[in-house]
Amino acid sequence: MATSRKQERSIPLAYAERYREFAPALPGADLPWLKNLRQEAIARFSALGLPSPRVEAWKYTNLSTLAKQPFVPVDDADIAVSPADVAALLPPEDGPSYRMVFVNGRLRPELSAVGELPPNVRICGLAQALTDEPAQLEPHLGRVAALNGHALVALNTAFMEDGCLIQVPRDEALEAPIHLIFLGRPGATPPAYHPRIVVIAELGSRVTLIESHVGAGQGVYWSNPVTEIRAEPGAVVGHYKFQDEGPGAYHIARTDVALAAGSRYESFVMAVGAGLSRNEIRVALGGEGADCRLFGGYMMRGRQHVDNTTRIDHLVPGCTSRETYKGVLDNRSRGVFQGQIVVHKGAQKSDGRQLSRTLLLSREAEIDTKPELEIYADDVTCSHGAAVGELDDDQLFYLRTRGIDEAAARGLLIEGFMGELADEIGFARVRDRMLATVSAWLSERREEAA
Amino acid sequence: MLEIKNLRVVVDDKEILKGLDLTVPAGEVHAIMGPNGSGKSTLSYVLAGRDGYEVRDGGVTYLGKDLLAIMPEQRAREGVFLAFQYPVEIPGVGSATFLKTAVNAVRKHRGEKEFDALEFLKLVRAKREALGISEEMMRRPLNVGFSGGEKKRNEILQMSLLEPRLAILDETDSGLDIDALKVVADGVNALRREDRAIVVITHYQRWLDYIVPDSVHVLSEGRVVRSGGKELALELEQNGYGGIGLQAGAAV
Ligand SMILES: Nc1ncnc2c1ncn2[C@@H]1O[C@H](COP(=O)(O)OP(=O)(O)OP(=O)(O)O)[C@@H](O)[C@H]1O
Ligand SMILES: [Mg+2]
Numbered sequence: 001m002a003t004s005r006k007q008e009r010s011i012p013l014a015y016a017e018r019y020r021e022f023a024p025a026l027p028g029a030d031l032p033w034l035k036n037l038r039q040e041a042i043a044r045f046s047a048l049g050l051p052s053p054r055v056e057a058w059k060y061t062n063l064s065t066l067a068k069q070p071f072v073p074v075d076d077a078d079i080a081v082s083p084a085d086v087a088a089l090l091p092p093e094d095g096p097s098y099r100m101v102f103v104n105g106r107l108r109p110e111l112s113a114v115g116e117l118p119p120n121v122r123i124c125g126l127a128q129a130l131t132d133e134p135a136q137l138e139p140h141l142g143r144v145a146a147l148n149g150h151a152l153v154a155l156n157t158a159f160m161e162d163g164c165l166i167q168v169p170r171d172e173a174l175e176a177p178i179h180l181i182f183l184g185r186p187g188a189t190p191p192a193y194h195p196r197i198v199v200i201a202e203l204g205s206r207v208t209l210i211e212s213h214v215g216a217g218q219g220v221y222w223s224n225p226v227t228e229i230r231a232e233p234g235a236v237v238g239h240y241k242f243q244d245e246g247p248g249a250y251h252i253a254r255t256d257v258a259l260a261a262g263s264r265y266e267s268f269v270m271a272v273g274a275g276l277s278r279n280e281i282r283v284a285l286g287g288e289g290a291d292c293r294l295f296g297g298y299m300m301r302g303r304q305h306v307d308n309t310t311r312i313d314h315l316v317p318g319c320t321s322r323e324t325y326k327g328v329l330d331n332r333s334r335g336v337f338q339g340q341i342v343v344h345k346g347a348q349k350s351d352g353r354q355l356s357r358t359l360l361l362s363r364e365a366e367i368d369t370k371p372e373l374e375i376y377a378d379d380v381t382c383s384h385g386a387a388v389g390e391l392d393d394d395q396l397f398y399l400r401t402r403g404i405d406e407a408a409a410r411g412l413l414i415e416g417f418m419g420e421l422a423d424e425i426g427f428a429r430v431r432d433r434m435l436a437t438v439s440a441w442l443s444e445r446r447e448e449a450a
Numbered sequence: 451m452l453e454i455k456n457l458r459v460v461v462d463d464k465e466i467l468k469g470l471d472l473t474v475p476a477g478e479v480h481a482i483m484g485p486n487g488s489g490k491s492t493l494s495y496v497l498a499g500r501d502g503y504e505v506r507d508g509g510v511t512y513l514g515k516d517l518l519a520i521m522p523e524q525r526a527r528e529g530v531f532l533a534f535q536y537p538v539e540i541p542g543v544g545s546a547t548f549l550k551t552a553v554n555a556v557r558k559h560r561g562e563k564e565f566d567a568l569e570f571l572k573l574v575r576a577k578r579e580a581l582g583i584s585e586e587m588m589r590r591p592l593n594v595g596f597s598g599g600e601k602k603r604n605e606i607l608q609m610s611l612l613e614p615r616l617a618i619l620d621e622t623d624s625g626l627d628i629d630a631l632k633v634v635a636d637g638v639n640a641l642r643r644e645d646r647a648i649v650v651i652t653h654y655q656r657w658l659d660y661i662v663p664d665s666v667h668v669l670s671e672g673r674v675v676r677s678g679g680k681e682l683a684l685e686l687e688q689n690g691y692g693g694i695g696l697q698a699g700a701a702v
Contacts (some may be wrong), residue, residue: 393501394538395538395540397498397499397500397501397522397538398534398537398538398540399540399548399552400499400521400522400523400526401498401499401522401523401525401526401531401532402523402526402548402552402555402556402608402612403523403526403527403552403555403556403559403612404523404551404552404555405521405523405555406521406523408551408555409523412543412547412548412551413540413542413543415542415543416540416541416542416543416591417541417542418542419542419543420541420542
């Protein structure tokens with residue numbers, strides 16, 4: 001059969017097949033350019049389908065259970081969420097921020113607090129931008145996150161309803177971070193939402209973005225966010241993400257970053273939540289002296305699945321990339337790390353280093369790591385390393401001979417293992433929150449064991 | 451305080467301790483000497499409760515209790531302390547955090563009040579200054595990047611904070627420079643008390659000039675083959691193990 005091969009490589013998604021039903025209600029439905037973009041996107045998705053494990057990049061993350069869920073687009077009108085509900089799901093914020101709260105992907109102005117912005121800084125909801133100033137959005141939307149080949153980005157483009165547009169003008173250094181809080185609220189039918197975050201950091205500007213993804217309740221929902229970031233020459237972008245979705249959540253995120261000369265991008269992703277999650281980051285080092293740092297931590301238990309997939313393209317000479325992912329897998333949880341570094345022809349003096357370290361706390365836990373260096377230039381410094389291990393018996397014994405009980409000793413070692421990652425984070429508030437996340441995970445683990 | 455009777459221990463199908471007898475009364479310091487590979491560290495690990503040692507025969511009584519029946523952390527809380535021949539490096543775990551966790555775990559068990567951060571800081575400062583340990587070292591991960599001598603000092607710092615009843619010092623002198631030898635010995639001697647016992651494992655008589663033992667035992671091939679007063683150490687220094695009828699350096 002002619003179609004069998006294609007079927008093997010993709011998983012049908014009923015939800016996407018009903019696109020025509022949902023399209024009229026999507027924001028910007030009357031904008032011809034957006035309509036075209038969405039049309040193209042859904043056509044692309046239909047051609048690709050949801051990637052099956054036959055697709056190389058999805059070999060270790062199987063979306064077939066996701067495809068079986070009867071997802072519906074969000075009808076959020078009557079989901080009551082109070083500020084207290086939001087606060088209960090997050091650690092208290094220890095400093096000012098420009099704060100936007102999304103419930104099932106839709107901006108909730110009554111829960112948000114963006115406040116006064118410096119002149120020419122734009123932080124606004126995507127749906128609102130599509131209504132108020134679509135012309136501002138048109139040149140940026142979908143430019144970094146290209147549709148090419150990525151089914152879930154295409155799906156996001158077809159269905160995106162809301163999100164955020166962030167534009168920081170030339171030489172503006174935005175002091176406080178922008179904090180985007182995405183709260184998943186599963187209902188009678190499992191909701192799916194596709195936030196789109198667009199960041200433009202203009203020449204020499206600085207901006208810090210924090211994403212918090214949290215879930216209320218045990219039910220199933222699907223968050224499929226796409227973040228596209230463009231850093232113009234000399235811009236500095238900090239991007240920090242805490243993924244603490246509910247246990248029934250699917251979280252499939254994709255971030256695309258384009259870095260111009262002398263710009264810097266630092267990303268840190270901490271994942272403890274969701275039943276199945278994948279965080280995919282793609283960075284194009286497109287101007288000389290661009291620098292990117294990708295850090296990630298994950299702590300999983302039960303049957304949780306976490307996938308960190310990254311691709312860094314050294315397109316021009318003299319760029320630097322650093323990448324460290326560390327995680328802890330307990331029970332029957334599974335981890336995936338796929339890190340691809342491509343040094344393109346002519347990209348001399350590229351300097352790329354990648355490290356993945358995983359601690360397995362149980363015999364049933366598993367990690368698949370796939371580092372990939374592709375180097376087409378001759379004068380480069382690139383390295384990668386992957387280590388998988390268990391807690392060290394000698395270290396455990398040493399701690400126990402000092403009166404520390406076995407559970408506490410394990411906790412200290414795990415905390416130490418993850419804590420080393422905190423040293424890499426350039427933003428103190430995020431560092432503290434990362435450490436607090438580790439402690440909280442450990443105390444939940446202790447409680448469960450007790 | 452410590453009574454070891456006919457202890458036979460097997461590691462990986464190999465018998466290391468072959469019927470070892472040793473009694474250490476409270477208030478005394480006992481030195482254990484013996485060729486490389488004779489089983490000194492093995493004995494110290496068995497006493498501290500390390501996994502992987504199969505006790506085939508005999509037993510150990512500590513303060514009237516069966517020591518081998520309890521968990522390592524419990525032994526520590528009951529007052530057993532081992533200063534390791536090779537202290538373990540633990541990346542990511544801060545020295546100060548570790549010390550506080552350990553000391554409070556032990557104090558809690560003894561029904562003593564746990565220290566708050568400030569009290570603890572003061573206590574540690576006094577003890578570490580006496581041992582010549584810098585504050586900077588305390589900020590580093592446990593034993594990571596410490597020199598050999600610094601690791602040994604750190605062991606004694608832990609000992610002085612945990613205030614054990616039975617301290618086993620496995621070659622604490624090796625790696626210490628001449629000045630440190632005295633400083634660390636002072637730290638050990640400060641612990642000597644009527645209700646405490648110290649077992650000092652060493653290869654060198656010089657260490658025993660600083661920590662003067664009540665008895666000296668020679669361990670060979672997993673057994674105590676000779677015991678005596680502190681003169682025995684001098685005799686060994688002069689004539690080697692050959693002088694007392696053992697093969698010199700009889701390491702397996
Ligand atoms: N896990 C093991 N498997 C096999 N043999 C072992 C194991 N651990 C120790 N041994 C052996 O047991 C013997 C005693 O070792 P131990 O470390 O106790 O010696 P020691 O008296 O402390 O020596 P040193 O003076 O060199 O420190 C050695 O021959 C050693 O190789
Ligand atoms: Mg030894």
